[in-house]
Amino acid sequence: MSEERSLNFIEEIVEGDIAEGKHGGRVLTRFPPEPNGYLHIGHAKSICLNFGLAQRYGGQTNLRFDDTNPVKEDVEYVDSIKEDVKWLGFDWAEELYASDYFDKLYDFAVVLIKQGLAYVDDSTAEEIAAQKGTPTEPGTGNEYRNRSVEENLQLFADMKAGKYPDGAKVLRAKLDLASPNMHLRDPLMYRIKHAHHHRTGDAWCIYPMYDFAHGQSDAIEEITHSICTVEFIPHRPLYEWFIEKLELFPSKQYEFARLNLNYTVMSKRKLLQLVTEGHVDGWDDPRMPTISGLRRRGYTPASIREFCERIGVAKRENMIDVGLLEFCIREDLNKTAWRRMAVLDPVKVVITNYPEGQTETFSGENNPEAEGGDGSREFGFGREVWIEREDFMEVPAKKYFRLSIGGMVRLKNAYIVKGESVVKDAEGNITEIHCTYIPESQSGNDTSGINVKGTIHWVSVEHGKTAEVRLYDRLFQVEDPSSEDGDFKDYINPNSLQVLHTAYIEPDLANAKIGTPVQFMRKGYFTLDKNSTDDKLVFNRTVTLKDGWVKK
Numbered sequence: 001m002s003e004e005r006s007l008n009f010i011e012e013i014v015e016g017d018i019a020e021g022k023h024g025g026r027v028l029t030r031f032p033p034e035p036n037g038y039l040h041i042g043h044a045k046s047i048c049l050n051f052g053l054a055q056r057y058g059g060q061t062n063l064r065f066d067d068t069n070p071v072k073e074d075v076e077y078v079d080s081i082k083e084d085v086k087w088l089g090f091d092w093a094e095e096l097y098a099s100d101y102f103d104k105l106y107d108f109a110v111v112l113i114k115q116g117l118a119y120v121d122d123s124t125a126e127e128i129a130a131q132k133g134t135p136t137e138p139g140t141g142n143e144y145r146n147r148s149v150e151e152n153l154q155l156f157a158d159m160k161a162g163k164y165p166d167g168a169k170v171l172r173a174k175l176d177l178a179s180p181n182m183h184l185r186d187p188l189m190y191r192i193k194h195a196h197h198h199r200t201g202d203a204w205c206i207y208p209m210y211d212f213a214h215g216q217s218d219a220i221e222e223i224t225h226s227i228c229t230v231e232f233i234p235h236r237p238l239y240e241w242f243i244e245k246l247e248l249f250p251s252k253q254y255e256f257a258r259l260n261l262n263y264t265v266m267s268k269r270k271l272l273q274l275v276t277e278g279h280v281d282g283w284d285d286p287r288m289p290t291i292s293g294l295r296r297r298g299y300t301p302a303s304i305r306e307f308c309e310r311i312g313v314a315k316r317e318n319m320i321d322v323g324l325l326e327f328c329i330r331e332d333l334n335k336t337a338w339r340r341m342a343v344l345d346p347v348k349v350v351i352t353n354y355p356e357g358q359t360e361t362f363s364g365e366n367n368p369e370a371e372g373g374d375g376s377r378e379f380g381f382g383r384e385v386w387i388e389r390e391d392f393m394e395v396p397a398k399k400y401f402r403l404s405i406g407g408m409v410r411l412k413n414a415y416i417v418k419g420e421s422v423v424k425d426a427e428g429n430i431t432e433i434h435c436t437y438i439p440e441s442q443s444g445n446d447t448s449g450i451n452v453k454g455t456i457h458w459v460s461v462e463h464g465k466t467a468e469v470r471l472y473d474r475l476f477q478v479e480d481p482s483s484e485d486g487d488f489k490d491y492i493n494p495n496s497l498q499v500l501h502t503a504y505i506e507p508d509l510a511n512a513k514i515g516t517p518v519q520f521m522r523k524g525y526f527t528l529d530k531n532s533t534d535d536k537l538v539f540n541r542t543v544t545l546k547d548g549w550v551k552k
């Protein structure tokens with residue numbers, strides 16, 4: 001965390017609390033995901049904020065799974081969330097579950113019933129919605145609202161005992177049917193769900209609502225600063241009401257603007273649809289905004305933390321350009337990624353004056369941008385090399401400084417070559433370029449006196465290996481697919497994945513490891529994909545070297 005920047009508004013609140021000696025100066029935050037999907041870059045903002053605050057002020061952070069809706073939740077999600085938080089570089093103090101508190105929450109509900117502050121309602125969901133009124137008209141009560149404490153206690157116990165089917169009854173807080181805040185018009189506390197829970201099994205058939213579980217879970221853990229996104233502002237009075245009526249530890253809720261990123265969607269419901277309907281290759285598809293997708297794409301934890309630091313923490317929502325995320329990964333990888341040569345769209349060059357059967361070994365720096373250098377590696381050279389098709393023009397355009405007939409270019413870390421002739425197939429496509437080389441022009445030992453303007457990368461036909469290369473583009477064609485007419489999936493970019501089946505790579509890349517970034521010189525940053533096998537290497541392009549979208 002850079003110390004120069006000014007404090008964000010939550011840090012100011014925390015510093016004020018510490019100065020006042022509130023909670024003895026203690027800071028305990030929590031990150032409370034619902035295990036109903038994989039974490040995405042928006043969650044990373046919340047994680048960096050919650051864990052970052054604790055780190056900055058000598059506090060701690062709990063990881064609490066908000067597992068109150070068994071129908072949508074699964075251990076697969078719990079495991080992925082833990083993996084992602086750790087990968088981002090954070091350690092939690094305690095791993096907790098809202099379901100750990102089901103007994104306590106039940107007792108809290110009984111306390112409220114006894115105070116006449118909660119009642120069992122037999123209305124259907126539709127009836128309850130209709131009786132709630134509108135923002136301008138107060139709600140109307142019903143006969144259940146006047147049930148006696150004894151009857152409510154009995155009915156609630158019967159709900160718990162499984163005497164009623166799903167939807168037959170709910171427990172509601174008796175609060176204020178005329179409140180301008182709709183969330184306070186007798187909100188639901190419990191609903192009946194005969195569903196198996198991934199942790200509590202079949203012990204329960206009633207489950208608490210978010211509003212009845214969240215604040216009390218915070219209070220049980222003695223969370224000092226409960227930080228959530230702005231859509232929970234209208235829930236805050238309810239959060240405080242339950243804590244006050246139950247006389248619990250006074251946890252306080254603070255809201256910040258959620259992260260919105262363009263050209264993607266971030267709701268877990270939508271991400272789940274992309275996965276289940278096969279629009280992407282799983283939650284960790286490198287085009288997904290999930291942490292696991294970004295990891296597979298080649299993003300580093302440091303780049304994501306830097307992104308979260310740069311976007312800052314504010315109260316007003318806005319749309320962040322995905323270009324900023326790409327900027328952060330480029331900055332990071334420029335310092336760390338080793339440079340290698342890879343030819344993605346190959347055409348063969350034959351150096352006709354290079355002796356047949358001869359080879360040489362050249363070397364190149366691993367990373368000229370790294371402080372103090374980062375060592376070097378060797379690679380073979382021979383009479384035939386692959387170059388990019390775009391690095392040759394039979395008749396050069398103006399200011400084209402790459403290879404052409406009669407034109408000269410340097411093969412990186414090797415020799416200067418001159419284009420002599422081409423071989424074409426029946427359709428007129430170039431299948432081979434014939435060149436001559438200047439023997440005195442070897443890099444590092446050039447006595448030729450020839451100056452060339454261009455340098456291109458290449459891979460030796462004899463020494464190179466093949467790989468599949470996957471190029472990714474934005475998953476959506478529009479900035480905010482969720483706000484467009486029709487289904488958000490209508491705006492999926494049909495060209496978001498381009499697979500190059502036969503690319504040629506430097507021999508050394510056969511030792512690449514999953515998760516280790518590499519720069520393919522002039523082509524971008526890449527990382528080995530988990531689909532790779534010993535026989536077939538697959539590389540994902542993390543990001544191009546420059547922002548290709550700026551000019552468009």
Ligand code: ATP
Binds near residue numbers: 228
């Ligand atoms: P859904 O997508 O289903 O609405 P959610 O994104 O709210 O779910 P949770 O598991 O409830 O998912 O979120 C855990 C925490 O992450 C919450 O505190 C939530 O406020 C925060 N969070 C979720 N999305 C974002 C976002 N886009 N930006 C910042 N914080 C977020």
Ligand code: MG
Binds near residue numbers: 034
């Ligand atoms: Mg949520």
